[in-house]
Amino acid sequence: MPQELDLFKAFRNPEHIKAIAKLIKxxxxxxxxxxxxxxxxxxxxxxxxxPQLLPDTIEFVHGPGCPxxxxxxxxxxxxxxxxxxxxxxxxxxxxxxxxxxxxxxxQNARSKGADVRFVYSPLxxxxxxxxxxxxxxxxFAIGFETTTPMSTALVEQTVKLGLKNVLFHINHVTVPxxxxxxxxxxxxxxxxxxxxxxxxxGPSHVSVITGSKIYEKFVKEYKRPVVVTGFExxxxxxGVLMIVRQINEKRxxxxxxxxxxxxYEGNTTAQTLINKYFDQxxxxxxxxxxxxxxxxLKLRDAYAYxxxxxxxxxxxxKEEIEDHKLCICGDILxxxxxxxxxxxxxxxxxxxxxxxSCMVSSEGACAAYYKYGGALNK
Amino acid sequence: MCLSIPSKVVEIDENNMATVDTMGVKRQVTLDLIxxxxxxxxxxxxxxxxxxxxxCVEEALESIKIYExxxxxxxxxxxxxxxxxxxxxxxx
Numbered sequence: 001m002p003q004e005l006d007l008f009k010a011f012r013n014p015e016h017i018k019a020i021a022k023l024i025k026x027x028x029x030x031x032x033x034x035x036x037x038x039x040x041x042x043x044x045x046x047x048x049x050x051p052q053l054l055p056d057t058i059e060f061v062h063g064p065g066c067p068x069x070x071x072x073x074x075x076x077x078x079x080x081x082x083x084x085x086x087x088x089x090x091x092x093x094x095x096x097x098x099x100x101x102x103x104x105x106x107q108n109a110r111s112k113g114a115d116v117r118f119v120y121s122p123l124x125x126x127x128x129x130x131x132x133x134x135x136x137x138x139x140f141a142i143g144f145e146t147t148t149p150m151s152t153a154l155v156e157q158t159v160k161l162g163l164k165n166v167l168f169h170i171n172h173v174t175v176p177x178x179x180x181x182x183x184x185x186x187x188x189x190x191x192x193x194x195x196x197x198x199x200x201x202g203p204s205h206v207s208v209i210t211g212s213k214i215y216e217k218f219v220k221e222y223k224r225p226v227v228v229t230g231f232e233x234x235x236x237x238x239g240v241l242m243i244v245r246q247i248n249e250k251r252x253x254x255x256x257x258x259x260x261x262x263x264y265e266g267n268t269t270a271q272t273l274i275n276k277y278f279d280q281x282x283x284x285x286x287x288x289x290x291x292x293x294x295x296x297l298k299l300r301d302a303y304a305y306x307x308x309x310x311x312x313x314x315x316x317x318k319e320e321i322e323d324h325k326l327c328i329c330g331d332i333l334x335x336x337x338x339x340x341x342x343x344x345x346x347x348x349x350x351x352x353x354x355x356x357s358c359m360v361s362s363e364g365a366c367a368a369y370y371k372y373g374g375a376l377n378k
Numbered sequence: 379m380c381l382s383i384p385s386k387v388v389e390i391d392e393n394n395m396a397t398v399d400t401m402g403v404k405r406q407v408t409l410d411l412i413x414x415x416x417x418x419x420x421x422x423x424x425x426x427x428x429x430x431x432x433x434c435v436e437e438a439l440e441s442i443k444i445y446e447x448x449x450x451x452x453x454x455x456x457x458x459x460x461x462x463x464x465x466x467x468x469x470x
Contacts (some may be wrong), residue, residue, distance in 0.1 A: 007384040019467070020445070020448065038380060040380050040381055066379070091428065122425065122426060145381075146382070149430075151427050205380040205381070205446075231381065238445075259437040260433050260437040261431055261433055261434070267412075269412065270411050
């Protein structure tokens with residue numbers, strides 16, 4: 001064990017970044033469009049101005065990996081409406097605070113008197129429920145595979161402790177299904193399948209849970225290189241270099257840059273927990289992308305008695321809310337357009353008043369362009 | 379929202395709760411999702427109150443060593459803009 005390992009410093013070290021940038025400049029000969037699937041990567045790429053350090057041959061396609069951004073408005077409306085029900089305490093993670101639905105955000109609901117609480121951990125729900133036995137506590141669960149096991153841990157505690165006043169509104173989504181959707185979608189300009197994504201930078205912490213094995217299909221069937229990559233800027237630079245080398249060598253392999261935290265099998269304890277309590281939904285609607293088969297999770301039938309969507313079925317609207325006509329988020333997420341090509345980008349659509357999904361949180365492509373725009377004029 | 383913070387375990391109690399140090403800030407997380415023993419002094423990734431995995435220090439050091447090697451090769455002129463193969467082993 002080293003004396004005091006600084007896991008931040010080494011992976012943010014400007015000397016390391018510059019050295020790898022030099023290698024990429026030397027080696028990147030052909031045009032490569034690589035998708036960073038995860039919003040955490042989008043954030044790192046923008047925050048550290050990584051596009052500026054790379055040659056013009058490297059283009060990032062910003063993926064749909066921000067669970068807050070892709071949440072359709074009708075589900076945010078569910079949260080708002082549930083918060084208005086008598087004797088309900090609505091609980092969710094802080095990421096959901098400002099996301100606007102048709103009636104406003106959960107923050108707005110709270111300012112109008114609803115009991116809405118933003119917690120650090122799903123397990124905080126247990127304390128809230130035991131302290132308020134006369135109330136129904138509804139946990140609005142969001143997130144990709146990274147956060148799903150923490151929600152299932154709360155389901156397990158609810159069952160084990162026999163808590164009668166905790167319900168769940170499940171909005172967990174999964175990465176492989178949306179990656180496949182992006183590759184299978186039609187590109188009308190060339191009348192073929194989407195060919196705008198040459199390689200994938202694989203998510204960091206989704207992969208910690210799932211293991212890198214979930215990307216096998218993309219390297220074998222779709223012949224796209226996948227490099228699971230950490231979130232720090234040095235990680236991203238190395239991930240880019242590994243993709244450049246795969247393309248140069250005409251390989252499509254599954255590689256792991258983030259070996260310090262990701263294994264092939266992943267966290268099997270977490271996977272078992274997820275499978276015990278959750279099942280795939282037939283369809284889940286993604287804001288900007290529409291319905292994607294098997295891309296969302298729900299409570300298994302044995303635990304349907306904990307499902308707020310079933311218990312409050314009578315008050316929850318079922319109508320779908322269409323994306324705004326001028327919004328081109330779907331094309332941005334498929335690599336077919338850049339945020340700056342959108343008519344409403346930065347004018348009618350801003351982080352303070354988002355029209356489309358990519359502007360909703362700082363992990364969305366449009367919000368990142370808006371915030372760090374000066375670094376992206378390339 | 380998938381961000382996760384590397385933290386050092388400073389204490390573990392009988393309820394499988396760990397006190398961790400995250401850049402000088404102490405907080406409590408549960409180790410229930412970790413399917414292997416965790417010891418004081420080890421590094422873990424934490425996310426919304428849970429440890430997700432142990433961080434393999436050997437792999438982290440291996441990465442850092444490779445970065446330092448690239449820099450020293452550059453300083454020694456072994457790598458320059460005209461050169462093709464950078465003598466940098468692919469880390470598949």
